[in-house]
Amino acid sequence: MSNVQIMTGNQAAALGAKLCNVEVVAAYPITPQSQLSEILSQYVESGELKAEYVRVEGEHSALTVCISASTVGARVFTATSANGLLYMHEQLHWAAGSRLPIVMCCVNRGVGAPWTIFNDQQDSLAQRDTGWMQIYCRNNQEILDTVIQAYRIAEAVYCPVMVCYDGFVLSHTMMPVDIPDAADVKAFLPPYKPHTILSPDDPRNLNPVLFPGQRRDSEGVLRDGYMEMRYKLQAALDKAPETIRSANTAFAEAFGRNHGGMLWEYHANDADLIIVGMGSLASEATAAADILRAEGIKAGVVGIRVYRPFPKEDVRDVFRNAKAVVIFEKSISYGYEGGLCSDLKAAFYGTNIKAPIHGYIAGLGGRDVKARELVAAAKDSLASFDRGMVEPKTTWLSTFTG
Amino acid sequence: MPENLFKLNAKEYILPGTRACQGCGLSLGYRYALKALRENTIVTLPACCLCVLHGIYPTTPVMVPCLNNSFASTAASASGIVAGLQALNKTDTTVMAIAGDGGTFDMGIQALSGAAERGTDFIYVCYDNEGYMNTGTQRSSATPMGALTSTTPILTKQQHKKDFIKIMEAHDIPYLATTSPSYPIDLYEKFVKAKKIKGTRYIHMYVPCPPGWGYAPKDTIKTGKLAVETGLVVLFEVENGKFRFTGRSKTLAERGNRLPVINYLEKQGRFKKMNIEQLHQLQVWVDTKWQEYLKRAEG
Numbered sequence: 001m002s003n004v005q006i007m008t009g010n011q012a013a014a015l016g017a018k019l020c021n022v023e024v025v026a027a028y029p030i031t032p033q034s035q036l037s038e039i040l041s042q043y044v045e046s047g048e049l050k051a052e053y054v055r056v057e058g059e060h061s062a063l064t065v066c067i068s069a070s071t072v073g074a075r076v077f078t079a080t081s082a083n084g085l086l087y088m089h090e091q092l093h094w095a096a097g098s099r100l101p102i103v104m105c106c107v108n109r110g111v112g113a114p115w116t117i118f119n120d121q122q123d124s125l126a127q128r129d130t131g132w133m134q135i136y137c138r139n140n141q142e143i144l145d146t147v148i149q150a151y152r153i154a155e156a157v158y159c160p161v162m163v164c165y166d167g168f169v170l171s172h173t174m175m176p177v178d179i180p181d182a183a184d185v186k187a188f189l190p191p192y193k194p195h196t197i198l199s200p201d202d203p204r205n206l207n208p209v210l211f212p213g214q215r216r217d218s219e220g221v222l223r224d225g226y227m228e229m230r231y232k233l234q235a236a237l238d239k240a241p242e243t244i245r246s247a248n249t250a251f252a253e254a255f256g257r258n259h260g261g262m263l264w265e266y267h268a269n270d271a272d273l274i275i276v277g278m279g280s281l282a283s284e285a286t287a288a289a290d291i292l293r294a295e296g297i298k299a300g301v302v303g304i305r306v307y308r309p310f311p312k313e314d315v316r317d318v319f320r321n322a323k324a325v326v327i328f329e330k331s332i333s334y335g336y337e338g339g340l341c342s343d344l345k346a347a348f349y350g351t352n353i354k355a356p357i358h359g360y361i362a363g364l365g366g367r368d369v370k371a372r373e374l375v376a377a378a379k380d381s382l383a384s385f386d387r388g389m390v391e392p393k394t395t396w397l398s399t400f401t402g
Numbered sequence: 403m404p405e406n407l408f409k410l411n412a413k414e415y416i417l418p419g420t421r422a423c424q425g426c427g428l429s430l431g432y433r434y435a436l437k438a439l440r441e442n443t444i445v446t447l448p449a450c451c452l453c454v455l456h457g458i459y460p461t462t463p464v465m466v467p468c469l470n471n472s473f474a475s476t477a478a479s480a481s482g483i484v485a486g487l488q489a490l491n492k493t494d495t496t497v498m499a500i501a502g503d504g505g506t507f508d509m510g511i512q513a514l515s516g517a518a519e520r521g522t523d524f525i526y527v528c529y530d531n532e533g534y535m536n537t538g539t540q541r542s543s544a545t546p547m548g549a550l551t552s553t554t555p556i557l558t559k560q561q562h563k564k565d566f567i568k569i570m571e572a573h574d575i576p577y578l579a580t581t582s583p584s585y586p587i588d589l590y591e592k593f594v595k596a597k598k599i600k601g602t603r604y605i606h607m608y609v610p611c612p613p614g615w616g617y618a619p620k621d622t623i624k625t626g627k628l629a630v631e632t633g634l635v636v637l638f639e640v641e642n643g644k645f646r647f648t649g650r651s652k653t654l655a656e657r658g659n660r661l662p663v664i665n666y667l668e669k670q671g672r673f674k675k676m677n678i679e680q681l682h683q684l685q686v687w688v689d690t691k692w693q694e695y696l697k698r699a700e701g
Binding site: 023024026051052054055056057058060061064065066067068069070071072073074076090091094198199200202203204205206207208209210211215216217218221223224 | 441442443444446453454456457458459460461462464465466467468469470471472474475478479480481482483485486487488489490492495512513515516519520
């Protein structure tokens with residue numbers, strides 16, 4: 001039986017965390033995440049959620065609290081945006097290096113300077129190399145469902161997961177969301193059972209200084225050096241797509257909703273032109289694809305749901321017949337191009353996918369992106385491809401560039 | 403005094419063979435602190451001298467569960483441990499956060515202030531060796547005026563030490579104490595007392611540092627004692643706002659026989675470039691603080 005309610009993305013995320021019975025919440029308010037931390041405090045103070053809520057004095061401490069609480073065996077949750085996420089940066093590395101199954105929502109917002117409170121994805125994209133898994137949501141239902149899946153994934157892979165959703169576009173927009181039954185969520189996500197906890201019953205020195213090479217312990221057993229530890233983090237993320245896909249499948253079986261695992265497709269199967277994006281921008285692109293199809297252009301959309309680990313195998317499969325690729329990104333790797341654009345090109349290297357690729361930077365700092373703009377841009381790209389341009393320069397969508 | 407000695411916990415929580423420097427004041431103070439807190443204790447610490455003392459993976463000389471965290475995060479790390487234990491109904495464990503003066507006076511102050519304001523149930527220990535000793539004796543805001551450090555290598559430190567204890571007192575925490583490993587019974591008793599109190603407890607531990615301060619490792623105890631004899635370090639505790647001198651400082655306050663600071667300074671290489679004006683300023687600074695303490699002791 002469905003229980004559909006109208007709610008914002010922040011409400012959906014808070015409900016997701018509550019349904020996962022998180023035991024420790026630590027958060028510092030920041031626009032557009034604030035509503036999420038407020039709702040969680042309401043859950044905790046009213047007794048609806050039996051958890052410790054640590055009202056920290058900053059985001060660095062928010063994630064530190066989660067790291068340490070997770071180390072003693074608690075299921076933890078935090079959320080932030082933009083400069084809050086940047087302030088956490090050191091601890092993002094610490095959390096992943098500690099191999100802790102922390103789940104955090106990143107309510108995507110552009111970063112300063114100059115200040116903006118509005119949406120883009122520069123904040124989370126800039127954390128690409130911290131060892132966190134990143135999942136991008138396209139609507140509020142997916143936010144709630146992804147928070148639940150994220151714990152199952154994190155607790156299997158022993159790596160933290162960032163659930164990313166666009167500020168205001170999703171965080172403050174009301175949408176219908178089907179709330180799963182608590183018992184069903186519990187069956188999908190059993191209580192957290194850590195493999196190692198910090199406890200006086202078994203004293204250990206966790207995260208001590210490491211030499212670069214391997215060393216023998218007091219019993220003569222050869223133990224990891226820094227590089228072995230780092231390799232294990234990479235190996236875990238290399239294997240994670242299997243876990244992410246199976247969590248998605250199991251979720252679809254239990255709740256009847258399939259969000260696509262590593263990525264999702266919209267009419268991509270027979271498309272000549274594939275539009276690529278992440279989060280709500282990719283969702284907008286489905287409207288653009290409809291318009292293009294009505295005009296006789298066989299367009300489809302691929303939404304990259306999981307950005308790290310990168311869905312290399314999955315994109316090689318869905319793009320195998322693509323004749324042209326257009327990418328819209330809400331972030332940029334300054335001095336080069338959009339990060340997703342680079343990653344896609346790298347994934348196609350050495351394959352038979354020879355489609356020309358055009359990268360667009362769009363919607364920074366909350367600049368509105370309309371389906372008709374995506375349509376016009378896609379048509380421009382097709383025209384330049386027709387003129388034989390194999391690798392056009394990155395284009396800034398609807399931006400005065402002098 | 404002998405009676406107290408017999409009550410000391412005979413168990414050792416640090417085995418011989420730490421990576422601390424010879425004559426390290428911290429290793430003494432830490433040893434007594436762990437003895438006072440006993441088994442059911444979790445320690446969290448940042449990158450610092452103590453992290454080095456704890457050894458290099460996969461071996462450690464320390465027999466307590468401990469969590470290393472980043473430099474600015476010690477008190478937040480303790481908050482997380484406390485919250486996690488609370489959520490899992492393991493509320494009888496003592497959580498001790500311990501960091502140096504760099505991780506406390508400087509980079510750790512925000513997290514510590516936050517944790518203290520929230521009344522987090524833990525013991526925070528600042529072991530104060532008056533500089534960034536782990537990274538090679540650089541200046542910190544705890545370095546005293548006139549000291550040579552590797553970032554004040556010619557002119558010496560121009561400012562007085564930050565009065566961090568006042569900052570912690572301003573948080574109205576239930577227990578605050580100063581200690582020195584040169585007075586182990588005083589230190590031990592303060593940790594025993596702190597363990598029994600709920601809420602945020604702050605213990606300041608002045609730890610002489612032979613390589614950083616420029617004296618022979620055999621003189622650590624003597625150096626720590628001279629710091630107290632001259633009033634540069636004052637042993638006291640503040641319990642629910644009530645100030646009380648303890649140990650040797652109490653005797654000094656009663657008898658008024660404090661030594662001039664020069665007796666302490668002249669034995670350390672770090673003060674060899676201190677000028678007469680700085681010496682005078684430091685003596686005035688110590689005298690002024692001492693008068694404040696005397697007034698507080700009167701009630």
